[in-house]
Amino acid sequence: MPTNEGAFSASKPRPNSATRVPPPGRVHRGSRVTRVNAPERAAVIDLEAIRHNVRRLVQVASPAAVMAVVKADAYGHGALPVARAALEAGAAWLGVAHIEEALPLRAAALTAPLLAWLHTPDSDFGAAIAANVDLGCSGWELPRIVAAADLLGRTARIHLKIDTGLGRNGCTLTELPALLADVARHEAAGQIEVVGIFSHLAVADEPERPETDAQLATFLAAVELAHAAGVHPSIRHLANSPATLTRPDIHLDLVRTGLALYGLSPLAGRTPASLGLRPAMTLVTQIAHCKEVPADQGVSYGLNYRTPTATTLALVPLGYADGIPRIATGGPVRVNGVTYPVVGRIAMDQMVIDLGEAGLVSGGHSLLGAEAVLFGPGDGGEASVDEWAAAASTINYEVVTRISPRVPRVYRG
Template sequence: MPVWAEIDHAALAHNVRLLRARAGDAQLMAVVKADAYGHGLLQVARTAVGAGATWLGVAQMPEAFALRDAGITTRLLTWLAVPGADFAGAISRDIDLSASAPWALDEIAAAARSVGRTARVHLKVDTGLGRGGAYGPDWTTLVRHARPLEAEGVITVVGVWTHFAHADAPNHPTVLTQQDRFFEAAAEAEREGCRLEVRHLANSAATLLHPSAHADLVRPGLALYGLSPVPQVDDDFGLRPVMSLRARLALVKRLPAGQGISYGHLYAPEHDTVVGLVPAGYADGIPRNATNVGPLAVGDTRTRVAGRVCMDQFVVDLGAGSGARAGDVATLFGGAPGEPTAQDWAEMTDTISYEIVTRVGARVPRIHVNQSPDEAP
């Protein structure tokens, strides 16, 4: 195959176990949204549960449905829905739901009545991110709106949760401020009569750096996949990258000094050289702004994108003395010593490693390696 993403389940299981150890007494939710950050939803979920994750989390309902319909029974939360969403489908599949506003509680309650089951609900409080959740006095309104529905038996509030704005900045003052607001909000819900199973606010960064935020459940995402949520901290925490993106050279040829390469001739070698054609482009998730800067390795040679990244391909300058041949493997990023990393790509293209792995396109096959027999599809 011309290009593929290799998914190392031994590394994934290692990361889950490491994060569980960091979480202390808290349970661990493996966040597998966005096709498990581009790694493969069902395969990653099975390995994560096998390695000790006690919850799974996804943003959108279709992925939650896919997990349940594949026979995965682990406690599962989905949190991003709009009016008219299939709340009944979620409740009938025993999927926990999030609510940030009274309309959501009303629609969840109506769906619960329609299927004759009690919905499990996590109330989300906005403690300062300014995104999802009930903010300020709206929190009291949300909690009080939930209580009659609990009394009716159509919902049960099992959790309270929030999300940090700056957990990736270890010393940012908002971290403790949000944490204090969160525990105050959870205490208010309990005073109003909610009997909470879990309080949760810790993402990957907080799981690794803020034990006081672990509460009852931590929700690591990026760290599961072996990427640091705090790259400015000189510590990889023992995480192992799970995805390696590789391609086979489609063509190797010599070009003379000064010959422009790819659209717009944004790169021209200063000396006669050997170039290789990599059959992957922005349709596969290679950032177009990796032009002239994207790092990769061909054998023992570290090189970079030469010229414009195109839809399906780009060129690399291999150097005049290269003995590379068509079919040789180019590693765009991986986890082995000497290989470029997703973080390297993020830094060179002014983004974050989350985007580098999640944008790898659907036409790039995922090759799952080191799976336990009972975790394979």
């Protein structure tokens, strides 16, 4: 059933609750959308929102520099377009997890400092060094990085990764003196340059928790150990998006911003608008089918939902193969200014919304081809990524990063 009061009729269609600028390839006519060579499904990425968010983060982080984290195809937004927009808006660094993510950015002639920090024994350190990609180093990677640098006759740029309490990658304080002795030796030989030292925070999205202060203390102790060993990184970086927004004392020389770059809030109870951010992704498709059904009609696999009354069902052609969590029954879909929850199980390619009496009054078939928006910035009344995250019992990070390549990206701005 619709979650907004008021229904549209065949003679007087209800207008959208706010005027929305259509993506390229669409023409709005009243409350309907005529698509002109546009994808049937699209993740519309507002690059001006990305630029706005970077400018906001630069302002908040100053005098520290901002690294735009574009790993995981820029959290599903498209690494190359986002990287370009972020650099245009004032980001000084780019960050990715894997070397394989860094190399296409270099191939596209992006020359900004670029760090890749997650490796395996099969990682191509030589390709990274040749492309002037900085490398995170927890310890085991050092001999491999040095060997690749020697083979190329180049100096590798590394950032020492410290485990300050997250328990994942990084060198512990106990192991650090031995690593620093090796690092100092290789740096003196010109094989490596220690550009940075960094760590990652575990609970910065819960600002009241004391573990962040403990991690900061451990990190600063690691920096002192490095200096005592004759290793002097010029860039210290620890803050992620939530720490960038809440802990100026952790900004140090560089902040690494991921989620906030895309206009999403990393803090429970705080909206993007309250943080000065603008969500960049809108997930949109069109109604693929409508039909009137009687009361007690089962819907989708398992027949877990049955229509309480005679109604109209509408088919939304997005499913878990497109990255929509199968568990997210109840997720909101906005059509013609009204928001409807998904009913029944989400399938591989599709989901169903129940139009209720509104569909019967209007004649549900009139909605065939109507724009259906799953989430967006909210200026058109559409749901937020956070509402879909709640429906799927997950976090906003996961919702955007899992939108699959089957959904074309369309760029504005």
